Amino acid sequence: MLDIQKIRADFPILSQKVNGKPLVYFDNGATSQKPQVVIDAISKYYQEINANIHRGVHTLSQLATDAYEVSRGKIQNHINAKHAHEVIFTSGTTHGINAVANGFAAFLKPGDEVMVSALEHHSNIVPWQMLCEKTGAALKVIPMNENGELIMSEYDKLLSTKTKIVTVNHISNALGTINPIKEMIDKAHEVGAAILIDGAQATPHLKPDVQALNCDFYVFSGHKICGPTGIGILYGKEEWLRKLPPYQGGGEMIATVTFEKTTYADLPHKFEAGTPNIADGIVLGTAIDYLNEIGFDNIAKYEHELLEYATEKLLEIEGLKIFGTAKEKTSVISFNINGIHPYDIGTIIDKLGIAVRTGHHCAQPIMDFFQIPGTIRASFAFYNTKEEIDTMVEAVKKAQMMLS
Structure with missing residues (x-):
């Protein structure tokens, strides 16, 4: 079992606030954060x-x-x-x-x-x-x-x-x-x-x-x-x-x-x-x-838990669709909400301290296949928590209410 709080303490950036809110960093697919030892x-x-x-x-x-x-x-x-x-x-x-x-x-x-x-x-x-x-x-x-x-x-x-x-x-x-x-x-x-x-x-x-x-x-x-x-x-x-x-x-x-x-x-x-x-x-x-x-077996197991938890919680949001439902996948969720541009969701939840990626993710042919302009991508790492996922889900709900 990973001691997540001990691991999080290794990453100084995770303790800061963004826009007055505790940072929730879910853009690990773009770049990971750095531990103090690095x-x-x-x-x-x-x-x-x-x-x-x-x-x-x-x-x-x-x-x-x-x-x-x-x-x-x-x-x-x-x-x-x-x-x-x-x-x-x-x-x-x-x-x-x-x-x-x-x-x-x-x-x-x-x-x-x-x-x-x-x-x-x-x-x-x-x-x-x-x-x-x-x-x-x-x-x-x-x-x-x-x-x-x-x-x-x-x-x-x-x-x-x-x-x-x-x-x-x-x-x-x-x-x-x-x-x-x-x-x-x-x-x-x-x-x-x-x-x-x-x-x-x-x-x-x-x-x-x-x-x-x-x-x-x-x-x-x-x-x-x-x-x-x-x-x-x-x-x-x-x-x-x-x-x-x-x-x-x-x-x-x-x-x-x-x-x-x-x-x-x-x-x-x-x-x-x-x-x-x-x-x-x-x-x-x-x-x-x-x-x-830390151990890659430990990392894989924990990140799979985060993926399953986030998938379940996000799908409770009415009108939300996940793109990429392969049987074998890692801790990345790309999603949109019907009638709302992904950029707008990303901008609002950034004000709440949540970092996600929006757009085509340098993979335009995938977006063309689904006939969408882009997605909101939440990508999780071993230093993330289920509590952070809860925070993101509530922020997405708030953004949906503001933009509907």
């Missing part, structure tokens, strides 16, 4: 170590390099990567996806196919559209049903030897749907396709085992797992990372440079051009340590 670790780095890495012989540079590579090892262990050099530091999920999409331009030709799903965030649509425009490959889309689930029979029909890469999120940011990625990975490999998993929304709720999944690429962001913004991870199988050309050129990613020819550094440095986000790379390891101390 905040302190950032400060400690700049106070005690601050130096560039991999280049200096002086003591501070060695300390910074060691801390950075220790963090890489923590992430390797966390996702069960076979090698530390399969863990690439990026600026976030978007960076990781773009690095792979850019690299795949070397492998595609007209007539080849790239497959995405109808549940994707724009960050896992636009880079692949750009890739197809550049190479002449065709973009194929796995459709979804009214519950917000991918139609797997259609996935089977779309797969062929023309499919060169499939890219799909582990969990939908807009609906909370947990996709059957292991099945999708196995089927992609049967036709010889690579597969990338967008784990941005999954990693706050579970520990991905990339070897058990057998995915070719897995990407996620630090700021959604209690870590800093501006840092993320691209995991890639060694065989793929060796084949892919680098995404950026510059210092650190080279072996030799002449005006006639440049040769690239070995992994992981081949994909880490320039001075990296050193402090946040180190502190991402701190955040992962914190979450593992």
Whole structure:
């Protein structure tokens, strides 16, 4: 059992007031809050170590390099990567996806196919559209049903030897749907396709085992797992990372440079051009340590309780509809109230101290499917409470009364 009040005390922001009301933070799908241990670790780095890495012989540079590579090892262990050099530091999920999409331009030709799903965030649509425009490959889309689930029979029909890469999120940011990625990975490999998993929304709720999944690429962001913004991870199988050309050129990613020819550094440095986000790379390891101390099984169980409780309470509101009713989903609820724009609800409940997300959540195709302008999204984390859900429900009722 989690001691929620003790956990909440780790997050200084949760004790503040917004618009004169106690903060109820239900926008965890956009970014998570940071525990004091993470905040302190950032400060400690700049106070005690601050130096560039991999280049200096002086003591501070060695300390910074060691801390950075220790963090890489923590992430390797966390996702069960076979090698530390399969863990690439990026600026976030978007960076990781773009690095792979850019690299795949070397492998595609007209007539080849790239497959995405109808549940994707724009960050896992636009880079692949750009890739197809550049190479002449065709973009194929796995459709979804009214519950917000991918139609797997259609996935089977779309797969062929023309499919060169499939890219799909582990969990939908807009609906909370947990996709059957292991099945999708196995089927992609049967036709010889690579597969990338967008784990941005999954990693706050579970520990991905990339070897058990057998995915070719897995990407996620630090700021959604209690870590800093501006840092993320691209995991890639060694065989793929060796084949892919680098995404950026510059210092650190080279072996030799002449005006006639440049040769690239070995992994992981081949994909880490320039001075990296050193402090946040180190502190991402701190955040992962914190979450593992709480335990992902404990987190998943408690967040499922919050999901069930919030679903039951919200459905008691007349005229409220939940979008995304998949059998397998995580602690995200997207909803609307008949006749009221989601933005208006969000604006009013913000005045009552409640932070939710309104709009299309960078997933416009999902909103187009349901023929709506957007939703109100409440996304819960392990530091939230049922009492906060009660507060939100009452605020939504008040907003409904004011706007009806």
